[in-house]
Structure formats: structure tokens, C-alpha cells
Amino acid sequence: MSVLEQTSHDVEAIPAPSKSLGRRLASLPIAARVAALTAAGLISLIVSSILLTQALYRSADRTADTKALFDLAANAAAAHVTFGELRYWLTDLSVSLLMNSQRNAEQARERLLDQLDGLSKSSPDAVREIRVEMDDYVKRALEAADSYTQDNRIIGNALLAEARTHSTNVDAALNELVEEVSAEAEAARNEAVRLAQKTATTAAILVIIVLLIGSLLTILVLRSIIGPLRRLNRVIGELTQGRYDIEIPIEGGDELGAMSRALRLFRAGAIEKKRLEDEAEQQRRTIAAALEAISDGFVLFDPQDRVILANSKFCEFFPDHARASLPGQSFQEILEQRLAGGQVDLAGASPEEWIAQRLHIHKDPAGFVCEDRFGDRWVRVSRRKTPDGGAVAVYTDITELKQRQDELERAKSRAESTNEAKSRFVASVSHELRTPLNAIIGYSEMLIEDASDQHMVEFVPELEKIAAAGRHLLALINDILDLSKIEANKMEIFLETFVVADLMRDVQATVAPLMAKNRNGFVLDLDDDLGKMHSDQTKLRQNLFNLLSNAAKFTEGGRVTLTVRRDRRPKGDWLIFKVSDTGIGMTPEQQERLFDAFTQADASTTRNYGGTGLGLSITRSFSRMIGGVVKVESELGKGSTFTMAIPAEFKKESGEQHPSEAVPLPPRDKAVLIIDDEPAARTVIARALAEAGLASFEAASGEEGIAAARAHRPAAIILDIIMPHQDGWSVLRSLKNDRELCEIPVILATILADRELGLSLGAVEYLTKPIDTEKLIQTIEACGGGNRDVLVIDDDQASRDFLRRILIKKDWRVHEASDGARGLGLMKRLLPRLVVLDLLMPEMDGFQTLSEMQQTPELQNIPVVVVTSKDLSMNELEWLRDRAVAVVTKGANSRSQLVKALERQISAAE
Numbered sequence: 001m002s003v004l005e006q007t008s009h010d011v012e013a014i015p016a017p018s019k020s021l022g023r024r025l026a027s028l029p030i031a032a033r034v035a036a037l038t039a040a041g042l043i044s045l046i047v048s049s050i051l052l053t054q055a056l057y058r059s060a061d062r063t064a065d066t067k068a069l070f071d072l073a074a075n076a077a078a079a080h081v082t083f084g085e086l087r088y089w090l091t092d093l094s095v096s097l098l099m100n101s102q103r104n105a106e107q108a109r110e111r112l113l114d115q116l117d118g119l120s121k122s123s124p125d126a127v128r129e130i131r132v133e134m135d136d137y138v139k140r141a142l143e144a145a146d147s148y149t150q151d152n153r154i155i156g157n158a159l160l161a162e163a164r165t166h167s168t169n170v171d172a173a174l175n176e177l178v179e180e181v182s183a184e185a186e187a188a189r190n191e192a193v194r195l196a197q198k199t200a201t202t203a204a205i206l207v208i209i210v211l212l213i214g215s216l217l218t219i220l221v222l223r224s225i226i227g228p229l230r231r232l233n234r235v236i237g238e239l240t241q242g243r244y245d246i247e248i249p250i251e252g253g254d255e256l257g258a259m260s261r262a263l264r265l266f267r268a269g270a271i272e273k274k275r276l277e278d279e280a281e282q283q284r285r286t287i288a289a290a291l292e293a294i295s296d297g298f299v300l301f302d303p304q305d306r307v308i309l310a311n312s313k314f315c316e317f318f319p320d321h322a323r324a325s326l327p328g329q330s331f332q333e334i335l336e337q338r339l340a341g342g343q344v345d346l347a348g349a350s351p352e353e354w355i356a357q358r359l360h361i362h363k364d365p366a367g368f369v370c371e372d373r374f375g376d377r378w379v380r381v382s383r384r385k386t387p388d389g390g391a392v393a394v395y396t397d398i399t400e401l402k403q404r405q406d407e408l409e410r411a412k413s414r415a416e417s418t419n420e421a422k423s424r425f426v427a428s429v430s431h432e433l434r435t436p437l438n439a440i441i442g443y444s445e446m447l448i449e450d451a452s453d454q455h456m457v458e459f460v461p462e463l464e465k466i467a468a469a470g471r472h473l474l475a476l477i478n479d480i481l482d483l484s485k486i487e488a489n490k491m492e493i494f495l496e497t498f499v500v501a502d503l504m505r506d507v508q509a510t511v512a513p514l515m516a517k518n519r520n521g522f523v524l525d526l527d528d529d530l531g532k533m534h535s536d537q538t539k540l541r542q543n544l545f546n547l548l549s550n551a552a553k554f555t556e557g558g559r560v561t562l563t564v565r566r567d568r569r570p571k572g573d574w575l576i577f578k579v580s581d582t583g584i585g586m587t588p589e590q591q592e593r594l595f596d597a598f599t600q601a602d603a604s605t606t607r608n609y610g611g612t613g614l615g616l617s618i619t620r621s622f623s624r625m626i627g628g629v630v631k632v633e634s635e636l637g638k639g640s641t642f643t644m645a646i647p648a649e650f651k652k653e654s655g656e657q658h659p660s661e662a663v664p665l666p667p668r669d670k671a672v673l674i675i676d677d678e679p680a681a682r683t684v685i686a687r688a689l690a691e692a693g694l695a696s697f698e699a700a701s702g703e704e705g706i707a708a709a710r711a712h713r714p715a716a717i718i719l720d721i722i723m724p725h726q727d728g729w730s731v732l733r734s735l736k737n738d739r740e741l742c743e744i745p746v747i748l749a750t751i752l753a754d755r756e757l758g759l760s761l762g763a764v765e766y767l768t769k770p771i772d773t774e775k776l777i778q779t780i781e782a783c784g785g786g787n788r789d790v791l792v793i794d795d796d797q798a799s800r801d802f803l804r805r806i807l808i809k810k811d812w813r814v815h816e817a818s819d820g821a822r823g824l825g826l827m828k829r830l831l832p833r834l835v836v837l838d839l840l841m842p843e844m845d846g847f848q849t850l851s852e853m854q855q856t857p858e859l860q861n862i863p864v865v866v867v868t869s870k871d872l873s874m875n876e877l878e879w880l881r882d883r884a885v886a887v888v889t890k891g892a893n894s895r896s897q898l899v900k901a902l903e904r905q906i907s908a909a910e
Contacts, residue, residue, distance in 0.1 A: 069185035297395030555583030675705035702726030820844030
């Protein structure tokens with residue numbers, strides 16, 4: 001017996017609850033029966049759900065009321081505790097008369113008032129009484145304190161006794177209120193428990209009723225379906241064995257009846273086969289007509305690569321050999337016809353090799369698309385395999401498209417040549433402009449200093465105008481050069497790891513004068529865990545400066561805020577920089593074109609505030625280059641907010657240049673050894689030394705430090721005291737007892753305050769953490785010595801005069817050379833303590849000069865400060881950093897940067 005028959009037998013064995021109900025179900029379609037069963041189940045569920053929901057809502061309301069009462073009880077208890085604190089502080093005030101006690105009492109009173117406000121809705125009368133008594137109590141207690149202050153102790157004692165009476169009344173009222181609310185809360189809880197138990201009982205009864213109704217309806221529906229289905233199953237078995245004379249029962253108008261009729265149609269299906277084949281042929285002819293109407297050549301191959309169907313457009317590609325497109329022709333024969341017609345460029349291959357190559361491509365199961373020449377025409381051939389193993393190909397004439405493409409390529413080449421010429425012109429002009437501008441700015445600043453020193457202050461404002469105009473023009477030149485490099489895709493990225501908070505404080509110091517100019521307040525809002533970034537620090541700094549300078553320019557007497565947050569994401573952290581101001585704001589139309597080059601909000605903005613409109617365009621380009629985005633939100637008259645999102649770790653695409661390897665350990669007279677077990681402390685000191693132009697290397701313990709000192713003989717040692725294993729005192733004794741190391745100056749840097757002991761053991765200075773970096777650099781620089789010769793190598797006379805004036809003020813002997821070759825000759829004769837070198841010079845430039853110095857043993861260790869107006873690439877900057885102690889770019893702030901760099905090197909040389 002089959003499973004279906006067994007199931008039917010089992011269902012029929014169950015006593016029918018109602019014969020008439022079963023017959024009515026049998027007259028319905030199966031879908032209707034299932035729908036009726038489902039509807040009955042849904043109605044039961046809906047009714048039960050409604051009842052349970054109502055019960056649950058009542059229970060939830062009761063629970064919420066209970067919770068509210070318990071919250072009130074907790075609030076009342078808290079108010080009682082707070083009153084105790086108030087009473088304590090007022091009592092303490094009466095005894096100690098301290099202002100701190102009065103402040104604490106006021107705070108406790110305010111908290112108590114807030115707590116009483118929360119109780120006033122449930123117990124207004126009690127709260128009102130408590131407030132009155134509490135106010136009287138506070139008043140009498142404060143009066144008592146005043147009396148004690150005035151040394152009227154009798155009046156004070158009387159007032160304090162009266163205050164205690166009010167205090168007792170408040171305490172009693174609060175106790176009564178706590179007990180009252182707690183009692184109500186307990187009663188509500190008991191009611192909620194009772195209601196929950198009732199709901200659970202109701203739910204159980206409803207579940208039993210639904211199960212009974214569902215079981216009854218399921219039995220009735222199964223009986224109405226399985227019996228007829230068993231009879232049809234037997235007929236299907238006979239038909240599958242080839243006995244088509246079997247009688248097919250008529251099962252009615254439901255789905256089972258439809259199955260019965262389908263079986264009768266199955267017997268008649270063979271008669272329809274021929275008619276369907278005729279229709280298929282007609283459809284093939286229709287498709288052929290449609291193919292003739294398309295503008296591309298079309299051909300269909302069978303699995304043996306013979307033509308089944310082709311349109312007339314395909315034949316046009318073989319005008320002298322139209323038979324190649326006839327049905328039955330093979331693909332190889334078509335290729336041979338093309339060769340015979342002279343339409344093929346063999347490109348040095350033999351005809352046999354060309355045919356073999358084409359056949360191999362044709363049989364590629366993935367299909368292909370290629371462009372081929374048919375005489376003087378270009379044709380795109382698209383070929384794809386069909387599911388039956390054949391192939392379909394489309395031939396498209398693209399001669400006109402090819403001609404246009406060639407024209408576009410030529411136009412693109414001309415545009416690239418023009419852009420390259422423009423970039424060379426801009427770079428050349430900016431260099432020619434920067435050199436005289438540097439002299440103008442430098443001399444104007446020197447004249448300002450001289451005028452101030454000689455008390456000729458009436459000339460200072462005019463000289464400052466000259467310097468400001470020069471800086472403005474130089475900034476414009478730099479912006480145009482940056483924009484040109486961005487457009488030519490020649491702007492390079494220099495990646496480095498840096499501390500975000502340090503950079504933000506540096507930016508804050510830089511923009512402070514801009515903020516003060518328009519009387520703006522500046523707020524720096526930093527997260528505590530900003531951490532580090534690996535990105536192009538220079539471009540990020542310039543972006544922030546552009547945004548902040550704009551905010552300062554368009555805001556007057558307002559506030560500018562720089563907010564920095566670290567957004568931690570699964571695929572990598574981002575740094576979010578927001579620059580907000582309370583300035584003039586912008587309309588939506590102005591915001592749409594804000595980031596376009598040479599564009600400002602409108603013409604009045606340029607007239608009123610100045611500027612070229614390049615800053616924000618460069619900011620957006622720089623942001624994209626380091627993987628970030630920048631957007632603006634603004635409202636006219638209310639201010640603007642610029643948001644810049646930059647990935648915390650930017651990774652260059654493959655194929656781009658990477659930073660050079662670590663610079664080898666510097667010579668002895670330029671290196672400082674840092675001995676400290678804390679990496680963070682070593683990093684802070686190393687950064688300060690690097691900013692001062694001093695190289696450094698590190699050791700994490702006393703043992704490592706002594707070994708490093710023996711191996712590299714540093715110019716100075718910075719030593720921590722508190723370290724594991726071997727502390728700083730022991731290291732200092734070991735250094736001073738060593739004949740080879742005793743002459744090395746040791747600077748102690750620690751949190752301990754024992755200066756006398758450190759100096760008595762041989763240290764040259766004792767600095768307490770956190771270290772004053774300026775004092776540290778001064779101490780290290782005081783350890784040097786040498787001659788007084790400085791060599792300036794620059795082809796520009798004005799630049800040499802400018803540098804000479806700076807150096808002479810420091811009592812140095814200045815020697816000059818106009819190119820690298822003369823400079824090398826002077827170096828070999830003088831062996832100066834310092835070389836100031838320009839890069840762009842005739843005959844021998846600065847790069848060649850540095851290379852020659854590195855190859856000459858007696859010149860290798862001479863410190864070199866590079867001063868140039870050249871726009872350096874990343875590779876050039878890396879190369880220079882390996883060979884020079886400082887690189888200063890001639891610009892708006894170059895004089896101050898140059899003076900600082902020279903002062904550091906001069907101090908080190910002294």
C-alpha cells in the first residue's frame with residue numbers, strides 16, 4: 001500500500017464529526033477548503049489574541065502604575081536623604097562658618113526642591129507643607145549662622161533651636177510621605193500580580209480551544225482531498241505504463257477535476273504535435289525577415305560551424321563572393337573567400353597562419369569582440385556561442401566611429417602638449433617671481449626690524465604694507481602653481497605618521513593672528529583619543545589653514561570653532577574635522593559653485609573681502625588626493641560649517657612611490673642619544689630634537705643605552721632616572737666611570753626632584769618632566785663648539801646680501817660663492833662650520849653640489865641648510881632630507897623659518 005493510500009485510509013478511519021459539513025467541504029475547490037481552514041485558524045487566533053492583548057494591556061497599565069508609585073517612593077526616600085544632607089551642612093555652617101558649607105547647603109537645597117517637584121503631582125498638600133517648613137528651617141539656620149558670625153551666640157542659639165523645630169517637622173512629614181507612597185506602591189504591586197495570574201489562566205484556556213477547533217477542521221479537509229487524489233494517482237500510474245484505454249474518472253469542478261481533465265488532454269497531445277511544428281517554421285521565417293531589417297550584419301552557425309542563417313547586410317561585407325553567406329557554407333570557407341578578395345591585412349603572417357588564428361578565436365566558448373578591417377572599412381565583430389554549440393555573430397560598420405576616435409586622440413594629444421607647456425611655463429614664471437619676491441619680503445622685514453631698533457616707528461606701517469603685499473602676491477603664485485600641478489596630475493603625496501593633537505595645536509598657533517585681526521574668538525575642540533594619522537601632513541595642514549583663514553576672513557567679532565573627532569569604523573578609522581563660524585553665511589546657490597576654481601560666493605564677496613577663489617578648490621583637490629571628502633553646510637547670515645573627513649591611514653595605490661628607507665644613523669657631532677623606558681617620552685623628545693634640526697637615536701633601557709653610547713659616541717645623552725633593571729643613577733655612574741664615554745654631556749630628564757645629586761654625579765643639566773623643550777634644545781646646543789666661518793652659495797646677489805646680514809648679526813664670518821663649483825673650492829679651503837645652499841644655479845646646481853660633498857670625506861659632515869624657491873617633488877625632498885640638516889622654501893614666511901633654522905645650526909656649531 002502506497003503512502004498516499006495509507007494516509008487516506010487513516011483519515012477515513014477517523015469518525016466524521018459531521019457528515020453534512022464534510023459534503024459541503026467536498027463541493028468546494030481545494031484552495032477554498034484550505035482558505036476556510038486557514039480563516040478558521042486565523043479567526044481563532046485573532047479572537048484569542050484580542051482577548052490576551054486586552055488582558056496584557058491591563059496588566060501593563062497596572063505594572064506601569066506600580067513602577068510609577070515605586071519611583072515616587074524612591075524619590076521620596078531620596079528627598080529624605082537630601083534633607084539630611086541639607087541639615088548636616090547647615091549645622092556645619094553654624095559651627096564652622098565656612099563658605100564651603102554654605103555652598104554645599106545651597107546645592108543640597110536645590111536638589112531637594114527638584115525632588116519635591118517630582119512629588120508635588122502625587123502629594124501636593126504634603127509637599128506644600130514640607131516646602132513651607134523647609135524654607136522656615138533654612139531661613140532660621142542661616143540667621144543663626146549670621147548671628148554666630150556677629151558673635152551674638154545667644155540669638156544664634158535661639159534661632160538654631162527654632163530651626164531644629166522646623167527641621168523635626170520636615171523630617172516627620174518626609175517620613176510620613178515615604179510610608180504613604182510605599183504603601184500605595186505595595187498595594188499596586190499585589191494587584192498587578194493578581195492580574196498577571198488571571199491573564200495566564202485565560203491564555204491557557206484559549207490555547208486549548210484553538211487546538212480543538214484546528215484539529216477538527218484539519219480532519220475534515222484531509223478527508224475531502226486524499227480520497228479523490230488516491231484514485232487519480234492510480235490512473236497516472238496506468239498512463240505512465242502506456243495503457244491509454246483506462247477510464248479517467250470525473251472528480252468534479254475543483255482542482256482534482258482539473259487534474260482529471262489534464263490527463264485526458266495528455267492523451268490528445270500527440271495530435272497537436274504536427275501543428276506546433278508548422279507554427280515553429282512560420283516563426284523561423286518571421287525571425288529571418290526581422291534580421292533583414294536590422295542595420296548590422298548577422299550570421300548564425302550550427303555546431304559544425306556551418307551557416308544556418310544570414311542577412312543581406314552580412315553579404316555586403318563580401319561583395320565579390322556573396323555565396324560565402326549561403327546556408328551550408330563553413331566558417332573556414334568564409335575566411336578563404338575574404339583572403340581571395342584581398343580584404344585582409346595579414347600583418348606578416350601566412351594565409352594558413354591567419355586562418356588558423358581566426359578559427360581558434362572563433363571556437364572560444366567565451367565568445368569575443370574584436371575590430372577588423374574589411375578593405376577601407378572598419379568592422380566590429382561580436383561573436384558568442386549558442387546553447388546548442390553553434391555561434392551567432394554580429395558585424396557592425398564602425399568606420400565613422402573610428403575616424404572620430406582618431407580625431408579625438410589627436411585633439412587629446414594636442415591638449416596634453418598644450419597643458420604640459422602651460423605647466424612648464426607656470427613653474428618657470430613662479431620660480432622667476434619667487435626669487436625677487438623673497439628678497440622684497442626679506443628686506444622689508446629686515447627694514448622693519450631696523451626701523452624698530454632705531455626708533456623710526458613712523459616707517460614701520462608703510463614697510464609692513466610692503467611685506468604684506470609681497471606675502472599676498474607670493475600666496476597667490478603658490479595657489480596658482482598648486483592648481484596647475486593638480487590639473488596636470490603632478491601633485492605628489494608625501495605620507496608620514498604624526499600625532500593629530502600636536503598638528504592641531506600647531507594650526508591653532510598659526511591662525512591665532514588671523515583670528516585676532518577681525519576680533520574673532522577661536523575654540524579648539526579635540527577628542528581625548530585622536531591618536532595618530534598616516535597621511536600627507538602638509539596637505540592636511542594647508543587644508544585646515546585654508547578653511548580657518550576663510551572662516552576668520554568672513555567673520556567679524558564672532559567665533560570660529562575647529563572640532564576634531566575620531567570616527568572608528570570596521571574598515572578603518574577616519575578623522576572628522578569641522579570648521580564652524582558665525583560669519584556671513586551663504587545661499588544654496590552660492591554653495592553649489594563654492595569649490596570651483598577662481599570662484600567666490602559673488603562679485604561683492606571679492607570686492608569686500610578679497611581673495612582669488614582658489615583656496616577651497618585646492619582644499620577639495622587635496623582632500624581627494626589623500627582619500628577624503630569635504631562638504632559645506634551654511635545659512636545666509638548665520639555662518640557656515642565645513643566638514644572634512646580624512647582616513648586615519650591613507651594607503652597609496654599600487655605602483656605609486658613609497659617613502660624612502662630610514663635614514664642611516666647620523667654622524668657623531670649631530671646625534672643625540674635618548675635613554676628612556678617609556679616610548680611616549682622618547683617620541684616627545686625625539687620630535688623636539690628633530691624640529692630643532694638635531695638627529696637622535698633611542699634606547700629603551702640602561703643596558704641598551706650604554707651599548708649604544710659605546711657604538712655611536714653621541715654628541716649628548718638625555719637620560720631618564722626611573723627605569724627597570726638598571727636605573728638612571730647607575731647608568732650615569734657607568735658613563736662617568738668609562739674613559740671613552742665620560743666626556744659625553746649627560747642631561748637628566750625625570751620626574752624626581754633631586755637636582756643636586758644629578759649634578760654631583762656629573763650631569764650637565766637636570767630637567768624635570770614634563771620637559772621644557774626649549775630649555776632642552778638650549779642645553780644641547782650649549783654643548784657644541786667650532787670655527788666661525790659660514791659659506792653662502794647662491795647665484796642671486798640679493799639673496800646672498802640678505803643671508804649675509806642675518807649671519808653677520810650673529811658674529812659669523814660670511815663667505816660667498818655664486819655657483820656650486822666655486823662653492824666646493826671654497827669649502828675645501830675653509831672647511832666652514834655651516835653651508836647655506838641654493839638649489840637652482842647655473843653650471844653646477846645645489847643637487848650636484850650636495851652629491852660632491854657626500855663623496856668628499858672632509859666635506860661629508862659639514863651641516864648644510866638648503867634655501868630654495870624650487871617647488872620640490874617628493875623624491876627631491878626625501879633626497880635632500882638625507883643630505884641636509886634643514887630645507888627652507890623661499891616664501892611668505894621663509895625669512896622667519898630661515899632665521900630659526902640658521903639660529904639652530906649656528907647655536908649647534910657654537
